[in-house]
Amino acid sequence: MDFKFSDEQIMIRDTAEAFLAEVSTSAAVRAAMVTERGYDPDLWARICTEMYWPAIHIPEQYGGLGLGYVELVATLEQMGRRLLCAPFFASVCLAGNALLVAGNDAQKGAWLPRLVAGSSATLAFAGPQGGSDAAAVSVTCEQVGGRYRLNGVSRYVLDGHTAEWLVVAARAPGSAGNSGVSLLVLEANTEGVSRQWLPTMDQTRKQAQISFDDVWLDADALLGVEGESASALETVLDLARVALAADQVGGAQQSLDMTVDYLQERVQFGRSIASYQAVKHKCADMMVKVEAGRSALYYAACIADEALAGSAQSSQLAEAASIAKGYCSDAYFFNAGCGIQLFGGVGFTAEYDIQLYFKRAKSTETFLGNGDYHRQRLARQLLDEETI
Amino acid sequence: MKLSFSKQDEQFRAEVAAWLQANLCGEYETIRWRGGPGDEHMYVEERKAWERKLHEGGWTCIGWPEAHGGRGASIEQQVIFNEEYARAGGPGRIGHIGETLAGPTIIAFGSDQQQQRFLPGILRGEEFWCQGYSEPSAGSDLANVKTRASFDSDTQQWKISGQKVWTSLAHESQYCFVIARTDPDSVGHKGLGFFLLAMDQAGVDVRPIEQLTGTSEFNEVFFDEARCGANDIVGLPGDGWKVAMGLLGFERGVSTLGQQMLFQNELNEIVALAKRNGAARDPALRARIADAHMGLRIMRYNSMRMLSGGVDDGALQKSAMIYKLYWASWHRNLGKLAMDVLGDESEILEAAPYQLGRLQSMYLFTRSDTIYGGTNQIQRNIIAERALGMPREPRG
Numbered sequence: 001m002d003f004k005f006s007d008e009q010i011m012i013r014d015t016a017e018a019f020l021a022e023v024s025t026s027a028a029v030r031a032a033m034v035t036e037r038g039y040d041p042d043l044w045a046r047i048c049t050e051m052y053w054p055a056i057h058i059p060e061q062y063g064g065l066g067l068g069y070v071e072l073v074a075t076l077e078q079m080g081r082r083l084l085c086a087p088f089f090a091s092v093c094l095a096g097n098a099l100l101v102a103g104n105d106a107q108k109g110a111w112l113p114r115l116v117a118g119s120s121a122t123l124a125f126a127g128p129q130g131g132s133d134a135a136a137v138s139v140t141c142e143q144v145g146g147r148y149r150l151n152g153v154s155r156y157v158l159d160g161h162t163a164e165w166l167v168v169a170a171r172a173p174g175s176a177g178n179s180g181v182s183l184l185v186l187e188a189n190t191e192g193v194s195r196q197w198l199p200t201m202d203q204t205r206k207q208a209q210i211s212f213d214d215v216w217l218d219a220d221a222l223l224g225v226e227g228e229s230a231s232a233l234e235t236v237l238d239l240a241r242v243a244l245a246a247d248q249v250g251g252a253q254q255s256l257d258m259t260v261d262y263l264q265e266r267v268q269f270g271r272s273i274a275s276y277q278a279v280k281h282k283c284a285d286m287m288v289k290v291e292a293g294r295s296a297l298y299y300a301a302c303i304a305d306e307a308l309a310g311s312a313q314s315s316q317l318a319e320a321a322s323i324a325k326g327y328c329s330d331a332y333f334f335n336a337g338c339g340i341q342l343f344g345g346v347g348f349t350a351e352y353d354i355q356l357y358f359k360r361a362k363s364t365e366t367f368l369g370n371g372d373y374h375r376q377r378l379a380r381q382l383l384d385e386e387t388i
Numbered sequence: 389m390k391l392s393f394s395k396q397d398e399q400f401r402a403e404v405a406a407w408l409q410a411n412l413c414g415e416y417e418t419i420r421w422r423g424g425p426g427d428e429h430m431y432v433e434e435r436k437a438w439e440r441k442l443h444e445g446g447w448t449c450i451g452w453p454e455a456h457g458g459r460g461a462s463i464e465q466q467v468i469f470n471e472e473y474a475r476a477g478g479p480g481r482i483g484h485i486g487e488t489l490a491g492p493t494i495i496a497f498g499s500d501q502q503q504q505r506f507l508p509g510i511l512r513g514e515e516f517w518c519q520g521y522s523e524p525s526a527g528s529d530l531a532n533v534k535t536r537a538s539f540d541s542d543t544q545q546w547k548i549s550g551q552k553v554w555t556s557l558a559h560e561s562q563y564c565f566v567i568a569r570t571d572p573d574s575v576g577h578k579g580l581g582f583f584l585l586a587m588d589q590a591g592v593d594v595r596p597i598e599q600l601t602g603t604s605e606f607n608e609v610f611f612d613e614a615r616c617g618a619n620d621i622v623g624l625p626g627d628g629w630k631v632a633m634g635l636l637g638f639e640r641g642v643s644t645l646g647q648q649m650l651f652q653n654e655l656n657e658i659v660a661l662a663k664r665n666g667a668a669r670d671p672a673l674r675a676r677i678a679d680a681h682m683g684l685r686i687m688r689y690n691s692m693r694m695l696s697g698g699v700d701d702g703a704l705q706k707s708a709m710i711y712k713l714y715w716a717s718w719h720r721n722l723g724k725l726a727m728d729v730l731g732d733e734s735e736i737l738e739a740a741p742y743q744l745g746r747l748q749s750m751y752l753f754t755r756s757d758t759i760y761g762g763t764n765q766i767q768r769n770i771i772a773e774r775a776l777g778m779p780r781e782p783r784g
């Protein structure tokens with residue numbers, strides 16, 4: 001057991017930190033977030049071709065760096081800290097993981113090198129009712145003469161309006177819950193696909209609605225076995241949950257750091273407000289949240305590595321992912337919320353960045369299940385002796 | 389980062405488990421699962437005998453260096469031992485203050501002579517220790533101790549006078565480590581000495597204090613010219629604070645993972661109870677049980693981080709700084725959860741006058757977790773000041 005970053009991992013983390021401090025400044029975030037696209041294409045190109053971040057955990061045979069989930073998470077944490085606006089999470093942690101989990105060799109060989117080269121992608125799984133698991137899938141998929149036909153609407157698709165290719169979760173007509181679910185991969189400009197940007201409260205993470213009207217796909221678009229991919233989807237979502245928890249730990253840390261910096265400077269009643277015990281104790285609680293969240297995150301990252309290598313059970317991944325995502329969701333919201341309170345009036349302005357963290361806290365909390373969702377999921381595992 | 393244990397460590401785990409299975413039975417069957425927090429007054433003689441048994445197997449003080457009779461066990465091995473011990477239902481370690489506090493302090497700061505004199509008794513599970521820090525006017529503000537130590541040049545001994553309070557297990561202990569003021573004109577953390585004091589003497593009077601549990605795990609201890617040998621001060625007069633603080637560092641040691649196994653046992657009991665009495669169908673309780681589970685897993689990951697000694701989050705080990713506040717608060721919530729899962733039955737005692745069930749006792753005892761060893765408020769002060777660099781509290 002050696003539960004700490006290696007020197008190489010520290011180097012990867014520090015490089016990400018330094019790069020993002022330079023390129024993902026408050027001004028850069030604010031410029032990107034008000035656009036419909038939601039990111040700066042030049043910065044995205046640098047991220048892919050100079051930093052090689054999309055390659056981090058992709059195996060070398062597909063053009064990746066062949067590193068692990070721990071390295072990925074260390075980088076994502078820094079992105080969360082700097083509110084990076086980029087299609088990274090959707091491309092790598094949703095679409096990329098879907099290929100890694102469900103794709104065959106040919107499919108991985110076809111799509112992952114594109115991912116590494118900077119082609120953006122995403123996963124569309126939830127229908128108009130929303131939801132955080134296979135039960136949310138509502139687009140239908142019918143096999144007709146060896147080809148597949150998709151119909152329906154997927155909503156809450158991260159970066160869905162800009163992604164160049166898509167992984168779609170669809171179900172057999174009339175099926176529900178975990179049965180009948182398939183995963184398919186396609187170009188976003190396939191005939192019958194129409195996409196609409198959905199303006200969001202958290203402007204740093206873009207969402208879209210995608211309609212599928214008689215979209216025809218060849219047999220090689222199918223990832224895995226037709227109608228039997230619910231558990232693969234769940235694994236993909238669990239991997240994504242771990243990644244999102246990393247964004248949350250980074251954001252929760254930055255919320256705390258920014259708040260403490262402000263408190264040190266602001267004087268009321270003739271002394272620094274950082275000297276008031278009520279304020280200090282709130283900050284101490286914030287640190288407990290972020291450090292506990294970090295411990296949950298790093299553990300889950302190790303399990304994600306083992307799951308991708310086939311040496312951890314999916315129930316282990318589910319448990320670790322639920323613990324990390326559930327806890328970090330609450331922690332980020334707590335820290336950003338306390339941040340606004342401790343900033344006082346300026347915390348409520350558009351000008352101060354704490355509001356951006358507060359909004360990203362909420363959007364990352366809601367996506368892929370909040371604390372309540374994950375507690376219920378864990379409760380089923382604990383109390384109903386079900387595997388989740 | 390690597391989660392798995394090495395082959396040798398897994399072998400060690402098997403060895404520990406096998407020894408416990410072969411020995412924690414027969415006459416010791418009754419003390420399995422007993423004597424933990426809230427239950428420390430129970431089966432004292434049997435648990436003392438068990439300490440000696442552990443020593444026969446070479447299982448006391450395994451983390452001490454071999455030169456001092458330990459096994460020099462690695463952190464991983466100590467973790468494994470504590471985990472297997474708790475898993476097997478090993479009784480609360482009556483020797484833990486000696487093994488984890490007094491011993492390591494004497495090893496780190498004590499003289500050769502002190503090491504030879506005091507360590508073997510701890511190792512053999514024959515001599516037990518208590519901690520004489522708190523006083524009526526020195527609680528959170530520990531540096532305010534008033535107990536005095538003066539050197540009597542006639543007898544060549546220290547004479548110690550004053551009062552300690554909340555002294556856990558003083559009534560079962562042969563020795564007490566005491567901080568006392570060697571310089572009568574000093575204030576605060578200057579001018580203190582750290583003494584190794586024998587309890588069995590005329591100048592020491594131990595009076596039990598009844599706790600809200602109805603039992604008495606802690607005591608008042610009065611010193612009236614209690615005697616302490618010239619060689620029984622650790623370090624020099626004036627070094628007491630340094631030694632005392634070094635010792636508090638040992639408190640955050642590997643025993644934390646064993647403590648978590650005890651917590652796990654408690655949580656398992658609550659889960660089993662909830663399934664039996666229908667609480668497992670109550671949506672609010674389900675969420676709280678899951679939350680407790682989540683919190684305990686994270687406690688474990690956090691201590692794995694702490695024990696791996698990473699400084700990936702700066703020179704300060706933040707995982708260590710949050711540890712006490714985190715576990716104490718978690719455990720206190722678990723106590724309340726246990727009562728809420730018990731429901732109406734939570735009020736009904738096992739017997740008059742005040743015999744508590746295990747969970748009731750745990751529930752009441754958890755109210756002390758957030759007080760001893762630095763209260764939650766003091767922990768928050770420490771985190772804010774040392775980890776976050778916020779201004780220090782004004783002092784009177």
Ligand SMILES: Cc1cc2nc3c(=O)[nH]c(=O)nc-3n(C[C@H](O)[C@H](O)[C@H](O)COP(=O)(O)OP(=O)(O)OC[C@H]3O[C@@H](n4cnc5c(N)ncnc54)[C@H](O)[C@@H]3O)c2cc1C
Binds near residue numbers: 524553763764
């Ligand atoms: C079960 C149990 C076992 C114990 N065993 C031992 C033992 O074996 N040996 C030993 O030496 N001691 C022992 N103690 C004593 C324990 O360490 C003290 O109780 C503890 O340090 C608090 O001191 P106090 O009780 O004097 O409370 P006080 O210091 O008077 O505190 C009272 C309240 O004021 C708050 N407070 C105090 N100062 C501040 C501050 N600066 N900022 C904010 N809030 C503050 C505290 O958080 C607390 O809520 C034990 C206590 C218990 C409950």
